[in-house]
Amino acid sequence: MYSTQLQALQILRSIRVNFQRRMEPLLREAGLSLVQACLLLSIGSGEIENINGACRVLELGQGNASTLCKKMEQSGLLLRERSKQDERVVQLSLTQAGQEKIQTLLEEIDLRWGQVHRDYPALVQKLLDGLDAADALLRLPDEQE
Secondary structure (H helix, E strand, O other), X not given: OHHHHHHHHHXXXXXXXXXXXXXXXXXXXXXXXXXXXXXXXXXXXXOOOEHHHHHHHHOOOXXXXXXXXXXXXXXXXXXXXXXXXXXXXEEEEEXXXXXXXXXHHHHHHHHHHHHHHHHOHXXXXXXXXXXXXXXXXXXXXXXXX
């Protein structure tokens, strides 16, 4: 059992390192951190609509999410507006510049890695299924709780 856990840790570390190695240049060119890119993409897809959604999806505290969104608003990539129904809720939306930024980012990702996806769709699907299974296992409740 110990060797399985150690092997899983080594694989996860390797995935993290290689993911960062591949994504850092792309994100640096876009002028974004990984969290900023995830925020923009999640707002653009409708997964995040407000600050509370950013906290939930990005697993950030309220203060950190608010600060992140404020900085991104100052950079012209998103808008923050208080809800008319409930002033405690801060709605998030992309500006035109934010929409263009995610479009450019997605195009660059496709340019750099799209051919792999087109050439090896079964392998890519196997990878996604494996990552989904790993995520499900890591979400299982701890036996000691």
